Amino acid sequence: MAQTAQHNRQIVLAQRPAGAPDASTFRLETSIVPTPGPGQMLLRTLWLSLDPYMRGRLNEGPSYADPVAVNGVMCGGTVSRVEASNVAGYAVGDLVHSYAGWQDYALSDGSDVIIKLPAGATHPSHYLGVLGMPGFTAWHGLTNIGKPKKGETFVTAGATGAVGQISGQLAKQAGCRVVGIAGGAAKCDFAVKELGFDACIDHHAPDFAAQLAAACPNGIDIYFENVGGTVWDAVLPLFNLHARVPVCGLIAHYNGEGFTGADRLPGTMFSVLVKRLTFTGFIIFDQYPTYYGQFLSEMTNHLANGTVNVREDVVASLEDAPAALTGLLAGKNFGKVVVEVAGG
Amino acid sequence: MAQTAQHNRQIVLAQRPAGAPDASTFRLETSIVPTPGPGQMLLRTLWLSLDPYMRGRLNEGPSYADPVAVNGVMCGGTVSRVEASNVAGYAVGDLVHSYAGWQDYALSDGSDVIIKLPAGATHPSHYLGVLGMPGFTAWHGLTNIGKPKKGETFVTAGATGAVGQISGQLAKQAGCRVVGIAGGAAKCDFAVKELGFDACIDHHAPDFAAQLAAACPNGIDIYFENVGGTVWDAVLPLFNLHARVPVCGLIAHYNGEGFTGADRLPGTMFSVLVKRLTFTGFIIFDQYPTYYGQFLSEMTNHLANGTVNVREDVVASLEDAPAALTGLLAGKNFGKVVVEVAGG
Numbered sequence: 273m274a275q276t277a278q279h280n281r282q283i284v285l286a287q288r289p290a291g292a293p294d295a296s297t298f299r300l301e302t303s304i305v306p307t308p309g310p311g312q313m314l315l316r317t318l319w320l321s322l323d324p325y326m327r328g329r330l331n332e333g334p335s336y337a338d339p340v341a342v343n344g345v346m347c348g349g350t351v352s353r354v355e356a357s358n359v360a361g362y363a364v365g366d367l368v369h370s371y372a373g374w375q376d377y378a379l380s381d382g383s384d385v386i387i388k389l390p391a392g393a394t395h396p397s398h399y400l401g402v403l404g405m406p407g408f409t410a411w412h413g414l415t416n417i418g419k420p421k422k423g424e425t426f427v428t429a430g431a432t433g434a435v436g437q438i439s440g441q442l443a444k445q446a447g448c449r450v451v452g453i454a455g456g457a458a459k460c461d462f463a464v465k466e467l468g469f470d471a472c473i474d475h476h477a478p479d480f481a482a483q484l485a486a487a488c489p490n491g492i493d494i495y496f497e498n499v500g501g502t503v504w505d506a507v508l509p510l511f512n513l514h515a516r517v518p519v520c521g522l523i524a525h526y527n528g529e530g531f532t533g534a535d536r537l538p539g540t541m542f543s544v545l546v547k548r549l550t551f552t553g554f555i556i557f558d559q560y561p562t563y564y565g566q567f568l569s570e571m572t573n574h575l576a577n578g579t580v581n582v583r584e585d586v587v588a589s590l591e592d593a594p595a596a597l598t599g600l601l602a603g604k605n606f607g608k609v610v611v612e613v614a615g616g
Numbered sequence: 617m618a619q620t621a622q623h624n625r626q627i628v629l630a631q632r633p634a635g636a637p638d639a640s641t642f643r644l645e646t647s648i649v650p651t652p653g654p655g656q657m658l659l660r661t662l663w664l665s666l667d668p669y670m671r672g673r674l675n676e677g678p679s680y681a682d683p684v685a686v687n688g689v690m691c692g693g694t695v696s697r698v699e700a701s702n703v704a705g706y707a708v709g710d711l712v713h714s715y716a717g718w719q720d721y722a723l724s725d726g727s728d729v730i731i732k733l734p735a736g737a738t739h740p741s742h743y744l745g746v747l748g749m750p751g752f753t754a755w756h757g758l759t760n761i762g763k764p765k766k767g768e769t770f771v772t773a774g775a776t777g778a779v780g781q782i783s784g785q786l787a788k789q790a791g792c793r794v795v796g797i798a799g800g801a802a803k804c805d806f807a808v809k810e811l812g813f814d815a816c817i818d819h820h821a822p823d824f825a826a827q828l829a830a831a832c833p834n835g836i837d838i839y840f841e842n843v844g845g846t847v848w849d850a851v852l853p854l855f856n857l858h859a860r861v862p863v864c865g866l867i868a869h870y871n872g873e874g875f876t877g878a879d880r881l882p883g884t885m886f887s888v889l890v891k892r893l894t895f896t897g898f899i900i901f902d903q904y905p906t907y908y909g910q911f912l913s914e915m916t917n918h919l920a921n922g923t924v925n926v927r928e929d930v931v932a933s934l935e936d937a938p939a940a941l942t943g944l945l946a947g948k949n950f951g952k953v954v955v956e957v958a959g960g
Contacts, residue, residue: 336890500885519889525882536881538869541844544897545863546680551895553888 283374298594315352320611321400327526346374369399401608406434413518422447424493429453434608481506519553583607627718642938659696664955665744671870690718713743745952750778757862766791768837773797778952825850863897927951
């Protein structure tokens with residue numbers, strides 16, 4: 273069913289998944305489009321962002337944000353159009369980047385709006401990627417934690433993903449040797465040929481660790497950690513003294529894998545000590561008040577100048593979002609995943 | 617055999633230990649006191665420092681410093697007296713803090729001298745502890761990495777050890793709630809009554825984790841990591857957002873224990889991410905050129921004013937050093953371990 277002006281498709285959390293989410297995790301419901309009351313506006317979802325952090329919201333228990341309630345609408349960043357407005361500063365037709373969730377329509381009092389898109393924004397879905405949370409994650413983690421210096425070696429996994437494609441290109445502009453890690457030859461080719469990485473290694477290769485070492489002849493100075501898992505074992509021996517590790521994600525473990533086997537903590541902490549490493553975890557939502565304006569200005573210029581390339585992986589409809597999220601968590605996407613809910 | 621002017625007792629590494637060092641690890645040798653040539657001076661060891669890092673030097677393979685050679689004199693910081701000098705700036709009778717190792721006498725060209733002690737230094741062995749490497753470790757890790765703020769909670773293991781006793785007292789002066797961890801009631805009592813800690817928990821207690829949590833009702837903002845091991849499991853759940861973890865040692869693992877059992881790395885990295893933690897490893901030897909002067913000035917004032925208390929654990933003779941090192945690695949010491957080689 274496509275989006276209409278009468279019906280509001282909503283994808284709700286049917287039950288909390290054990291392991292990877294599957295067909296039983298979400299449920300499609302349809303309700304009547306709500307009517308905004310005083311101080312409210314009606315947002316129509318054009319684009320929905322799918323991001324790895326969403327897996328964490330499916331779990332019960334404390335994290336940095338509240339879990340999605342069972343039977344509640346699944347959360348998610350959106351680009352939405354104002355359809356009706358009783359909120360000062362928002363007029364019918366305005367585009368906003370908000371968190372309207374996995375549904376066609378949402379009421380908003382404006383407090384969940386991150387920004388109003390500039391008039392004439394030519395590629396609204398970029399506000400979910402390169403100009404939004406993933407791009408900002410890449411920029412902040414690289415700039416303020418990674419602190420790249422010319423001639424250093426920067427490594428990221430998920431090289432063609434929403435964060436990796438941006439962090440790698442920015443690191444290249446900062447004068448680093450940039451080595452990506454991705455799943456499969458197509459992604460690795462893309463990282464080198466279209467994103468300008470110096471090398472990109474397929475983590476499925478049986479000699480992955482040796483290939484990574486060969487691609488980093490001067491060691492690793494910055495490792496942008498967004499995957500965790502076995503990639504870590506190949507990265508750890510390559511750290512140079514005083515290397516920096518921004519930690520923004522651990523997608524390999526989001527479905528609960530990875531807690532068996534030998535204890536890798538002592539070895540990691542030994543490296544922290546002996547190599548004087550710095551690990552810094554960050555949640556990008558903390559950084560909006562301080563840095564989002566600066567980031568948006570810089571990244572908008574990059575897009576205008578063509579100095580940053582972007583690849584999106586467009587999901588055709590809202591109904592496909594659950595399967596696309598499962599695929600994203602398994603690394604099946606190729607680029608920033610956005611769902612075309614109504615498009616535009 | 618006591619120190620004499622004719623014989624040079626030297627303790628050499630007999631063989632590399634597997635696990636904890638024991639009686640077969642070291643060997644006592646006796647040689648003739650050497651005669652300084654041009655550009656050399658003869659140093660007579662008064663005090664020898666024993667420190668956990670020494671365990672690492674017994675292993676083969678790369679670390680941040682070269683291993684001690686088999687049949688070579690064991691390394692170690694000393695306070696030594698100049699007995700004869702062909703080095704400009706050093707006169708007979710000067711006291712120096714150097715790295716003369718586990719022996720009565722050593723030749724030096726001055727390059728291994730950290731500082732010449734001020735004339736009239738009343739407690740020379742303090743230059744191996746509160747005014748030396750361990751005190752500097754405590755000061756740097758707390759000041760430049762921990763960055764304490766008034767009202768925060770600071771936790772250190774090894775509370776009565778060479779580093780912990782200083783870091784805790786400095787954190788207290790910075791306005792922190794200070795909670796120590798130590799082995800046994802006597803050390804815990806000392807930390808509270810003599811060092812001024814707010815609480816100190818015995819890590820042998822069966823309900824250690826619960827006691828630590830109760831002693832940190834507002835969570836942990838700074839954890840000074842110098843032990844590793846199971847203490848970590850009790851500390852990790854208590855971290856507040858944006859907590860800082862200076863990592864200066866992992867004594868629980870130095871003998872090679874702790875690499876079996878479930879993999880604790882993913883859980884630790886999740887906390888790094890979700891709680892926005894920062895881990896920073898450091899090797900204090902890097903910091904001497906930049907900060908040692910500032911540290912020494914501040915700490916000398918603390919001693920003069922009585923605002924920092926110090927406990928030393930004095931080993932009676934050079935021959936006892938091997939057993940004392942084994943004890944130190946097992947947490948049997950009570951205070952900063954110094955060996956009275958010739959005293960003074």
